[in-house]
Amino acid sequence: MKKSFLLLLLAGASTAAAQSAAPLTASLDNVKLTVALTAAGQPTYAVTYRQKPVVTASRLGLQLAHGNGFDGPLVLTGSETKTVDETWQPVLGEVKNIRNHYQQLTVHLRQPAAPGRKLDVVFRVFADGVGFRYEFPRQPNLQYFVLGEELTEFALPADHKAFWIPGDYDTNEYPYTVSKLSEVDNTQLVKGSNDIAVRNAPDAQMVATPLMLKSADGLYVNIHEAAQVDYPAMQLHVDRASHRLTARLVPDAVGTKAYLHAPGHTPWRTIIVSDQAADILASKLILNLNEPSKLKDTGWIKPMKFVGVWWEMQTGKSNWRYADSADTLNAAGQLIPNGHHGATTVNVKRYIDFAARHGIAGVLVEGWNEGWEDWFGNWKEAVFDFVTPYPDFNVAEIQQYAKSKGVQMIMHNETSGSATNYEQHLDTAYQFMNRFGYPAVKTGYVGRIIPRGEHHDGQWMSNHYVRVAEMAARHHVTVDMHESVRPTGLGRTYPNWLACEAGRGNEYNAFTTEGNRPEHETIMPFTRFMGGPMDYTPGIFKLRNYEPEHPERHVHTTLAKQLALYVVLYSPLQMAADLPENYEQHLDAFQFIKDVPVDWDDTRILEAEPGEYISTARQQKGSSSWFVGAITNEKARTATLNLSFLPKGRRYTATIYADAATANWQTNPEAYKISQQTVQAGTTLRLSLAPGGGAAISLVPVK
């Protein structure tokens, strides 16, 4: 049996040698893929869009840590194609139905010399791009193995404009740089980044994905990955001379990349392409490449808007910690309260009252549990136990109060990067949530990772995040992960994994004077959000003078733009991040936050250009109402909103939350005007957006 099997392989190989002259192809609509072996036996692929080169002949391969990998010559032993066209429904999402239409090309490769290991590369060609992954078939000479490096390349035909952040092993919390590929150098960004983020970016020419690119002739290209499971995050080394990008995997504590098993596979590498920027935002390619939900029962998974005891800490009004030192105790051996603790029963009730009054479903409370006196910067393992409240936070009383008001409490589990400690307490922590009725948890990973030497974005931590999502699902808890690896569409597979931060959120306007530049939110949907929802925490109304100790700090948008973000930035979890007292100054504008949904039946990108503007319309889940968000960068502009998405013949009342004529993110950010008009499918609205401004619209059918 074994012998004939080997003979068959050799036969296949000789056929392949002949075949390798003729490249393999697959295509759908305007996207065409070509796969070929070089004369030296090096597999390569190339992608075109409307005959334009997207990726020119680029290397495929993998290096194994112990040698005999897929970095030497390979022979082609066969290939197959198939076409799939199906439609599926996400549990939560931007649209009700998602079409998954692709042509698949599977390429079988084999080492010509001993040990004759086999490797498949599976490509899926969609109308808006290509996904591919390496698959390791079951085989006698490859069972458990360690990956030294992935050798995938993305050779770009020209020196594109790139929207990039540094390729950092531990954080994505950087502002975006817009530069030519030939100008990529992350040195100053890494040096200048905030202390709260652990920095580990040893390669100055390394960028993170999702990487957004634009060619001089107007082609938009996005490179990322899908379904990053049991594998480190892929970053891209930029060869500034040749514009060739090379995959680099985030290493583990001993410098290798991944511990794999055959049969198995890598995540998908994704290339999304269009000559319309809006198509990039509308792409469902990454979600389509993820596995369907592993959860059978998803009825308990609820999207949610929430307020929280959080921005008051970010801005220094209160603090996470109850005492100033855990090492200085009173005579009774207790912590000495510092009088600035935010998570007190009294204060939390104030937020619950506000949420109840305005129909906001959830209340997040940070700093409720013991450990915040010395939680950060010590690389210590046993920081929090996730179940012990401070003396002034009465878990049971708060839970009763919230319940009586119809409000749900959101748990906060900060790990300070001590993932081993979190795993030691995971079972207990989730039982605690169940016991006290917390349906959702926000997790955090601020600080250097334990296991020491591991990184936020390596294989071990990537597996950890999945373990947490699975544990949460077992306890019917939804998850919002902060400081995790950036998402790759896994919300499809674990629908309770509602959102991640894993990017530079609105909070940087509180942390830093640099803040988030006005262009930031026009780039985020093309980059960070390509992989999945972000808990960006929009909705700041008091845009200046919120930090007495830092009067120079301000949010880099207008108030109207803060509203628009609820539509432009998709997430099934959206915080109304400002303080109740600040909302109470602008309850007319707050009405939009009350009205805007967090789950949708349809989405239309009306206009978009990365770094400049985005206007997005979305239809409320199970409703005829639509909501529109339009944002601009630091330049004033007129948003042209063609309402052709509305059903023909039906009239809508448009409530428009726009920048006032004098609004300006720098000088007059809180100037907005609210107006109403009746509109229909034929209407085109032209709205003036202030510098750093935006507009939000609710469209409700006229009864």
Added chain:
Amino acid sequence: MKKSFLLLLLAGASTAAAQSAAPLTASLDNVKLTVALTAAGQPTYAVTYRQKPVVTASRLGLQLAHGNGFDGPLVLTGSETKTVDETWQPVLGEVKNIRNHYQQLTVHLRQPAAPGRKLDVVFRVFADGVGFRYEFPRQPNLQYFVLGEELTEFALPADHKAFWIPGDYDTNEYPYTVSKLSEVDNTQLVKGSNDIAVRNAPDAQMVATPLMLKSADGLYVNIHEAAQVDYPAMQLHVDRASHRLTARLVPDAVGTKAYLHAPGHTPWRTIIVSDQAADILASKLILNLNEPSKLKDTGWIKPMKFVGVWWEMQTGKSNWRYADSADTLNAAGQLIPNGHHGATTVNVKRYIDFAARHGIAGVLVEGWNEGWEDWFGNWKEAVFDFVTPYPDFNVAEIQQYAKSKGVQMIMHNETSGSATNYEQHLDTAYQFMNRFGYPAVKTGYVGRIIPRGEHHDGQWMSNHYVRVAEMAARHHVTVDMHESVRPTGLGRTYPNWLACEAGRGNEYNAFTTEGNRPEHETIMPFTRFMGGPMDYTPGIFKLRNYEPEHPERHVHTTLAKQLALYVVLYSPLQMAADLPENYEQHLDAFQFIKDVPVDWDDTRILEAEPGEYISTARQQKGSSSWFVGAITNEKARTATLNLSFLPKGRRYTATIYADAATANWQTNPEAYKISQQTVQAGTTLRLSLAPGGGAAISLVPVK
């Protein structure tokens, strides 16, 4: 307040400068300690025994990873002494009462320059040696800190004979070398060690502790540590020219040593000394330096003899794994049984029957749970889930059967070194034990550690073992850890932590042809056992031809010596390691194993010389019966057993299990003779021990 505090310190310092000329001393009986500062401000200590130098002036100090540590000059700011004399009772042990008598000297040191950090060194001088540790007082400039290295030295006055194993970060499973200190070189040992043990011994002159030493003039010195908690294991670098030993801590994944907090302290460094080898074995210094039991209720903690489905796997009769491959499944997607699985319901019942018939309390079963097909060598994280049995192992049926026979099942949790995976499942695994009535667990850590880059004996894993012991205690489960760090007396603090392997057990006679040389068990009590009980798995009766595939392998003792090990090697857990069918060939000899207890009221070391012989007498807990074990190395000798420990005027029936006249570990190991005689306090027994032989005696009062 702060100012006056500083002034006080400076005042103390100037006093100290004057003081440093006059060394500080402490002493008890024949042991004298001297502590002094060198002219350069370097603290040193020295120890003498009956005026003989034990350790000459030796460095004290600690290097911090971020500088400003205790490696530069220090000033003495004060000192105190006190004397303690108390007696305590161990939950389980070799003796009923333990006297803890010492003079304590606390030395306060401070950096003369900024930041003026403070360090205390606390010495306890016992009649049989010295313990000391570093203590970090609460202070403003030292809170959380990372240890770069401990700088403690043990300067020996001469080129002693040493009984040593390599200082390996991951294993203690080496044979002992007896050599001069000037000859220490572990290179060949490390190279030649068995594949099952992970090897990491980068320094050829590094040895492990407990290190046993003997001077040319007959002084016995043992160096180890006590209460190794939240700190890596200490190893010793041997300067072959000067005979100076320098502490080296097992590193973590990033090359540093320990993450510490002030107030806090290191483990105790121990020096046990006597001119009688027997005193070393009788020393309770290490136990005395450990903290009292953290468990309030200890009534549930039971010592135990047990048999198990284990030696049959070690010798190749059966296997841990159910299938030969986890990647090859049958049509129904199930593992394909290989027909050699040891942990079957039928086979386990056979062991239960044997245990019940002979009054052996427990039955251990290895290989009962899924994962053994590819458990080892792949550095894979998710190996076992600790709750899923193979299809031929019926957990409930076996539990019912054992219960009906009055036998207790012992759980086996092999982690293959994947400690993170074990911690992820810890709660579930112990709930499973409770559910199915397992009162004890044997854990294992064969293989490279995960977190990757961590070592078996580093700080992270040391904390892990304690976490496991604590989790087990919460579930009223006793623990026997294999491949853990070697013990340091923590069984006092966690009395449910009954034993460790952490040394080269009897199993090496099955694994390897080299096996354990006849001298091995005469060295182990002076080395590995100094820190606590070992699950050595004695009691092999079929000493040759037990491995059909390796006829050259044999156990390097006689049968009588196997019996003697139950007394000589103290452990509250003792396996009767051989197969039931082998015991059934020698039920007369097996009677000793049935009779010998595992918990004691008193212990007398009758004669001892490391590497040559040991004769030990122990009094059964709560009984007048005594048991004696006498062993020799490869040389025949006459054991001279003075029974003066028996109560005067009371006659005892001595049942003597001795080597037959023709017995020899190489040529005739299973030749023994059993005799009885009446003895009393005045009797001296002279027993001939064969080469590699021994003798076991039970002494029961004549009624």
